[in-house]
Amino acid sequence: MSKNKELLKKDDIVQAVLIADDFSEEFDLVTKNTPFVLLPLVNKPILDYTLEFLASGGVDETFIFCCTHSDAIKEYISNAKKTAIWANVMDVHILISESCTSLGDCLRDIYAKGVIRGNFVLVEPGVISNMKLLPILQEHIATLKKDKGATMTLVMQETGLEQNGLCSMEETLIVTNDTKQVLLHRRLANYEENKIKLPLEMFLEHAEVKIWYNPRDTHISICGPNVLPLFADNFDYQTRWDFIRGIMMVDEVDDSTIYCHVLSDGQMGAAITSWDMYQSISWEVIAGWFYPITFKTQAPITFGKSIVKGEKCLVSSTATLVNCILGDNVKIGEDVSLKNSIVFSNVKVDQASEIYNCIIGKDSILSSKSKLKNKIYCDSQEVDRVPLPKICADPFDGFETSDSEDESYTTSPVPDDTKMFFSEVMDSLERGIEDKLQCHNLILEINSSRYAYNVSLKEVNYFVCKAILSLPFQLQDGSQYLQALSRCLAYFSPILKNYIRDDDSMNDCLQAVQDVAIANNELSSCIVKVLNWLYDKDFLSEDVISSWFSNLDNSVSIYSKVVPFVKWLQEAEEETSDDEDD
Incomplete structure (x- = not known):
């Protein structure tokens, strides 16, 4: 038993309430015959992620x-209990009420049934997380002892500015004090004024005030015993936001308080509240942000172009797929262009179709030369998918190679982001070679770090190569630099192959070789051997090496050392040309 579990009373059972219906029209087109919580998220039902999180x-x-599709959910839970890991450690019960039309109605019905015995975890539909719940629950219980009016602890996720996976409709400003009590909670999406005034008393009455701008709402709340009675007494509480607003603004309940816990240290939480969030969270799952909560796939990920395939997929060799998730039994015809899209199971896309930034529902058939952009398509119907402003629009944007991407190697929106990214890549590679981790797992970690620090593809290529060249300095195995580097290059070849795919990425690699060699005599003395290895393994081409050398300053220390190698390449190329002429 964990230490946190021991802190709870022996007769306390940790309970959770999971609302299965989203009560919005966002997903109506694909949930006519399928419950929202059984929609696939990277080929695994959303409900599986949520139950796995709660159990762990x-x-x-x-x-x-x-409230809807109860038979399908009951059947799914019944079958899952036979094999699911969560079934061994957590009891799952299903409550049904077809008359409820909001979260508030559901909670009032639960209160009437009397199944909740004290504090509980409220989980809204579409939640995925890897957070440790027991410490947050224990913190909430400790708060209740000090503040009898404490009703709810909101769980938020700390984020960066303009981070993907944020919904502008949930843009929020939260102010807390040193006890994490919420002093102000303001939704900004529909806020009419362009300024928010914070009372001076707020700062004078509290020793510490924290202002959180737009943390990600996990839609997970730790609720005290008084939450259900408050919902029962206030029929105008239809959503959790109604409850928060009522507690914060209405005088009649001014003895009640709300607290906020902000996740950090690798703990993640999110909820699928829109198609944009669905797509963003899908990518975060693929990138491993919610580890150890992860997806299942029968086919390997094609890392270079971020493609995940389900079982029994048939994809034409002439089709172009970039940033796509394919469900089971998907058939993609010849010359199909499929980008930034998610395709559910049993879908057929005929030849020469062009699909961009779309969600294709289960069992759909797209005829030849179909063209869809920014659409939700299901049952021969389509609706426009209007991208939300800025951060939620096209969450895959920035992960696709672009010919126009010409950022410098050290340019980043936040000055220290590239340094932090480089440091994390170094840590991943060092741990990978020492623990003999598989390279495809390391690629997931690198992509996750890229997403976290918002670095460009050019920077990723450069810093990955620089990290491999720099790693021998950190390996304390007593070997000489070249010997240690040879080991690193051989071990991390799959990583180099993943990131060095065209002339631009070759130039990024050469820039890394140049910078590390100029700064370190160890690489400078063996730079020709390194270049020859990269050339021999087809990571570098003759033309790119020659072009790089022609722009190399002849005053730098490595210039004279590289001259013989480049001359040999040029002579070999001339001999090859002569042989072809003969």
Whole structure:
């Protein structure tokens, strides 16, 4: 038993309430015959992610509240209990009420049933997380002892400016004090004024005030015993936001308080509240942000172009796929262009079709030369998918190679981001070679770090190559630099192959070789051997090496050392040309 579990009373059972319906029209087109929580997220039902999170977080008993498609959910849970890991550690019950039309109605019905015995975890639909629930629950219980009016602890995710995976409709400003009590909670999406005034008393009455701009709402809340009675007494509380606003603004409940816990240290939480969030979270799952909560795939990921395939997929060799997730039994015809899209199971896309930034529902058939852009398509119907402003629009943007991407190697939106990215890549590679980790797992870590620090593809190529060249200096195995570097190059060849794919990435690699060699005599003395190895393994081409050398300053220390190698390349090329002429 964990230390946090021991802190709870022996007769306390950690309970959770999971609302299965989203009560919006966002997903109506694809949920006519399928429950929202059973929609696939990277080829695994959303419900699986949520239950796995709750079980691993220490929840003993979960109540799934269904308003629609209850039979499908009951059947799924019944079958999953035979094999699911969560079934061994957590009891799952299903509550049904077809008359409920909001989260508030569901909670009032649960209160009437009397199944919740105290504090509980409220989980809204579409949640995925790897957070440790028990410490947050224990923190909430400790707060209740000090503040009898404490009702709810909101769980938020710390984020960076303009980070992907944020919904502009949930843009929020939260102010807390040193006890994490929420002093102000303001939704900014529909806020009419362009300024928010913070009372001076807020700063005078509290020793510490923290202002959180736009943390990601995980849609997970730790609720006290008084939450359900408050919903029961206030029928105008239809959503959790209604509840928060009521507690924060209405005088009649001014003895009640709300607290906020902000996740950090690798703990993640998110909820699928829109198609844009669905697509963003899909990429975060692929990148490993929610590890150890992860997806299942029968086919390997094509890392270079971010493609995940389900079982029994048939893709034509002439089709172009970039940043795509394919469900089971998907058939992609000849000359199809499929980019930034998610395709559910049993879909057929006929030849010469062009699909961009779309969600294609289950069992759909797209005839030849179909053209869809920014659409949700299902049952021969389509609706426009209007991208949300800025951060939620096209969450895959920035992960696709662009010919126009000409950022410098050290340019980044935040000055220290590239340094932090380089440091994390170094840590991943060092751990990878010492623990003999598979390179495809390391690529996931690198892509995850790229996403976290918002670095460009050019910077990723450069710093990955620089890290491999620099790693021998950190390996304390007593070997000489060249010997250690040879080991690194051989071991990390799959990583180099993943990132060095065209002339631009070759130039990024050569820039890294040049910079490390100029700064370190160890590489400078063996630079020709390194260049020859990269050339021999087809990571560098003759033309790119020659072009790089022609722009190399002849005053730098490595220039004279590289001259014989470049001359040999040129002579070999001339001899090859002569042989072809003969």
